[in-house]
Amino acid sequence: MARMHTRRRGSSGSDKPAADEPPEWSDVDEDAIEERVVELAEEGHDPSVIGMKLRDEGVKGTPIPDIKLATGKKVTEILEENGADGDLPTDLRNLMERAIRLREHMAENPQDHQNKRALQNTEAKIRRLADYYRGDELDEDFTYSYEMAAELLEE
CATH class of the missing domain: 1.10.10 (Arc Repressor Mutant, subunit A)
Incomplete structure (x- = not known):
């Protein structure tokens, strides 16, 4: 399977060892x-x-x-x-944080075309994820914008 924004393929990762029960030395309640x-x-x-x-x-x-x-x-x-999960899914929150960092970088460095492309790709991923989560974990009328993301993550 190819990567999302390039034509290259990904590298395979390692697998966790197969285990059916926790080790004896880790006997915490x-x-x-x-x-x-x-x-x-x-x-x-x-x-x-x-x-x-x-x-x-x-x-x-x-x-x-x-x-x-x-x-x-x-x-x-x-x-x-236990009701301790966040209001946004973790993957969406991480992408929004990245988009905010890239947007701030672009404000300081407007000629950085490589990061301009990275910002476009990141915001496209956010919109796709928002479509996926809309209705279940996000409101029906949720739409991504930089201002909204900055406000959500500021809390």
Whole structure:
């Protein structure tokens, strides 16, 4: 499969080792893991960062190599159950942050044509994702604009 905005192909990544149950050395209670996930989300961390923090720091000093194996739920499912998920999907939020950074860069460097193209590509991705999420996770009348994105992410 080719990449979205170039004709090149992507490189394959590595797979996680197959495992059916968490390792014996990581015997933390499911409730403690869920509490820590919600706590990290309230501090403002994204689900991917929460997973890395639990892998590195763990709960009460014991690392959690795989949250789904330990709890039977993904990080996003835990956040949804506890009402700690954000108002925007993570991928859309990250693209909006990138578009804002690119727009600010373009204001300072108007002759940077390469980043002008990157901004166009990023905003096109945002519009496609907004079409995908519209109605379910976004309002029916949601339309992307720089001003709206800056206001949403400022909160």
